[in-house]
Amino acid sequence: MIIPTAKQIKEIDAFTISDEGISSIDLMERAAYSLTDAITSQWSTSTPIVVFAGPGNNGGDALAVARMLICGGYAVKTYLFNIASRISADCKEEAERLKSLGEGHLTEITSTFEPPELSADTLIIDGLFGTGLSRPLEGGFATLVRFINSTGCTVVSIDVPSGLMCEDNSSNNLESIVRASLTLTFQFRKLAFMFDENEMYVGKLKVLDIQLSSSKINSTSTPYEYIEADYIRELFKPRVNSGNKGTFGTAMIVAGQYGMAGAALLAGSACLRSGCGKVMVHTPLLNNNIIQIGLPEAIIHHDYNEKRFCNPISSDTRFDAICIGPGIGTHTDTSRALYDQIRRTRCPLVLDADALNIIARNKEWLDFLPAKTIITPHPLEFQRLTDCKNDGYSRLKVAQELSESHELIVILKGHHTAICLPDGRVYFNSTGNSGMATAGSGDVLSGIIVSLLAQHYQPSVAALIAVFLHGKAGDLASSTLGEYSITASDIVNNISNSFRDLLNM
Ligand SMILES: NC(=O)C1=CN([C@@H]2O[C@H](COP(=O)(O)OP(=O)(O)OC[C@H]3O[C@@H](n4cnc5c(N)ncnc54)[C@H](OP(=O)(O)O)[C@@H]3O)[C@@H](O)[C@H]2O)[C@@H](O)CC1
Ligand SMILES: [K+]
Structure with missing residues (x-):
């Protein structure tokens, strides 16, 4: 509506x-x-x-x-x-x-x-x-x-x-x-x-x-629309029965400095639950065991640094979409690696969390983000990124300007998350609850987005579906656990119910 x-x-x-x-x-x-x-x-x-x-x-x-x-x-x-x-x-x-x-x-x-x-x-x-x-x-x-x-x-x-x-x-x-x-x-x-x-x-x-x-x-x-299930349902492509894991794409997730492996696990498992064929997690060496054990379906792509993202992924590595940011920290080595990684990225890109905090310190990088890059700031991250005023209307106007001038998809997270598209349209999400304001919830969202991008959904469509599904998964988690007790893992555990609920499966 x-x-x-x-x-x-x-x-x-x-x-x-x-x-x-x-x-x-x-x-x-x-x-x-x-x-x-x-x-x-x-x-x-x-x-x-x-x-x-x-x-x-x-x-x-x-x-x-x-x-x-x-x-x-x-x-x-x-x-x-x-x-x-x-x-x-x-x-x-x-x-x-x-x-x-x-x-x-x-x-x-x-x-x-x-x-x-x-x-x-x-x-x-x-x-x-x-x-x-x-x-x-x-x-x-x-x-x-x-x-x-x-x-x-x-x-x-x-x-x-x-x-x-x-x-x-x-x-x-x-x-x-x-x-x-x-x-x-x-x-x-x-x-x-x-x-x-x-x-x-x-x-x-x-x-x-x-x-x-x-x-x-x-x-x-x-430009403003409030999106509900009927609208989102129409955006889905049928899944081909004859597809193999290549058909559904490979997602790469750059996440988790040492001590933050959970961010990589959450984004990775959300990605796996959202339909892509293969998930690769680029993460420091010391995270190896925890991710191999916690996410056996994922392929680990090691960063040769023990503790943080320092080595950009070689262009020989094949993947269809990349997400960078959950739990990577803002160390200067990571900042350098992020710069190189963005510069060499040719596939759909999602930037979240610390990737946005690094860009907030290097605002000129916004000018070379590839067209249709998806950024997913919460209000504080967005303020750091743009120095905007702190009320919802001013923030939205700046997000719309940023989206249009830099051809970005800006997902402004909030109770009614706003998805700002480069053509000026803004979609407000109708799902979600206060229980989702919990650590790791954003990592889950990024994982769903990159999974849909790997399946070759248009970035704007991937953003809309992912935000809706993420909120719905949170609502389903809350219907059994209550808003006080939801964790990010509970949101992951309800992604499949969220798909089923939406697609009447
Ligand atoms: N949408 C629909 O289809 C339907 C809408 N309907 C209803 O109509 C409502 C809109 O009605 P509305 O246009 O008459 O405006 P409303 O809000 O009553 O105020 C206007 C008055 O306030 C005054 N005023 C303004 N600011 C002021 C201030 N700061 N301090 C003091 N005064 C101030 C202004 O005077 P002025 O600005 O000229 O000084 C004017 O006298 C809508 O919200 C809904 O309830 C339904 O009936 C049917 C279907
Ligand atoms: K009133």
């Missing part, structure tokens, strides 16, 4: 209204029904409800929900904030409809607001601002948001937590954003929901299908 901008959502909204020949208030009522449905399925009529409605259509939604809840037997107190005496036409109409239920349901605030005493079990419905927020909240609205956040009550935000911009929050006033327990958003995830730091505002997320025009959605052009 696409992730449109707030402006595009408005256009889709307007098109739906004219295409269906309905009025905007009818669409608002449709949206309010689905909100009410979601609320009543979770909270009973014994829950006291307080609704805060703003001056725009987000407020209109809130007023319609208040009316529907009252009609459903809930005790609801509603406050409409009409400070500038300028409320939208549909918000005004919804206020009239609510008032028509009788006295006392609606309090209109036109100047100062004395916050009510709220019991701990009150459910707050936040309909102050949605996609029409045009600047950070300040003054009375900022105070109101701080009040809402201080109550300790459960908060359901309509469409967007009030105060959160749909895209760029790099200059927002972060103290003036509602911290929702649940956000009920219409039709699309918003770009801001993809950034880890905004999880504390969004809370749990539920997307409500309000049947906006699918033809308009399909013709809306946006």
Whole structure:
């Protein structure tokens, strides 16, 4: 599903209204029904409800929900904030409809607001601002948001937590954003929901299908897409029954300085579990026994240095894709070897972990990375690499620029990992959980990617499939072990289930 901008959502909204020949208030009522449905399925009529409605259509939604809840037997107190005496036409109409239920349901605030005493079990419905927020909240609205956040009550935000911009929050006033327990958003995830730091505002997320025009959605052009199983499934090539191990390719993994052999084992075993024909692990001599024992299917390609990657692999060695980085350290000898290895690499390349830390110290190397190289930084590695600002939106913009200017595939790791492609498109992943933020998890991802590259998947496709499968394997691991207890090995152990789940095998 696409992730449109707030402006595009408005256009889709307007098109739906004219295409269906309905009025905007009818669409608002449709949206309010689905909100009410979601609320009543979770909270009973014994829950006291307080609704805060703003001056725009987000407020209109809130007023319609208040009316529907009252009609459903809930005790609801509603406050409409009409400070500038300028409320939208549909918000005004919804206020009239609510008032028509009788006295006392609606309090209109036109100047100062004395916050009510709220019991701990009150459910707050936040309909102050949605996609029409045009600047950070300040003054009375900022105070109101701080009040809402201080109550300790459960908060359901309509469409967007009030105060959160749909895209760029790099200059927002972060103290003036509602911290929702649940956000009920219409039709699309918003770009801001993809950034880890905004999880504390969004809370749990539920997307409500309000049947906006699918033809308009399909013709809306946006670089941002949220990818789910159906999309990924289409990217797979059938596996030929007559294939031999040569057909499925050889992956080379340069990993594990002495003391970090586990990184090589994890990347190597993930690679083996992901379909390539043969896995070679280039690793220092002292890792020999542990890797031979831990990964008997792999072929060891020795580095003649005992402890670290110092000798680039000769161009006579045959392999179809190479991954460099897990646990290799950042020693100057390794740095030199990495330089030579990148310079002589002619096959698809993945750079991860310490390879990225070395490049961060030699940023000019970015200019000679082969086209379509995949890099897999976590936020800190990306910051070291680019000196970008520390918020999700700024980071994404820099990643998109880097991807386009250097023809790289940038996998920005996070809860919703972003895969930035050189043509400007960005895909956000839908799988994964907090348990995967564990040592070695990234090595597993690199192993899956290089395995798919060795099978001759296009780098962009390999990146998309690998990120999805990796997250799914983590989700399957968590379904039996729980998020607290997952290790990277558990992710490897669930790669096969992840394939089977995705491909209905
Ligand atoms: N998408 C869909 O299909 C559907 C969308 N629907 C709903 O519509 C919502 C969008 O409605 P919307 O466009 O009226 O915007 P909304 O968020 O209510 O705010 C606008 C008001 O806020 C004001 N304002 C802005 N910033 C401010 C600030 N910092 N401080 C103070 N004021 C500020 C602004 O005034 P102004 O900027 O002119 O000063 C204006 O008065 C959307 O989120 C969803 O809930 C559904 O009803 C049906 C289907
Ligand atoms: K809201």
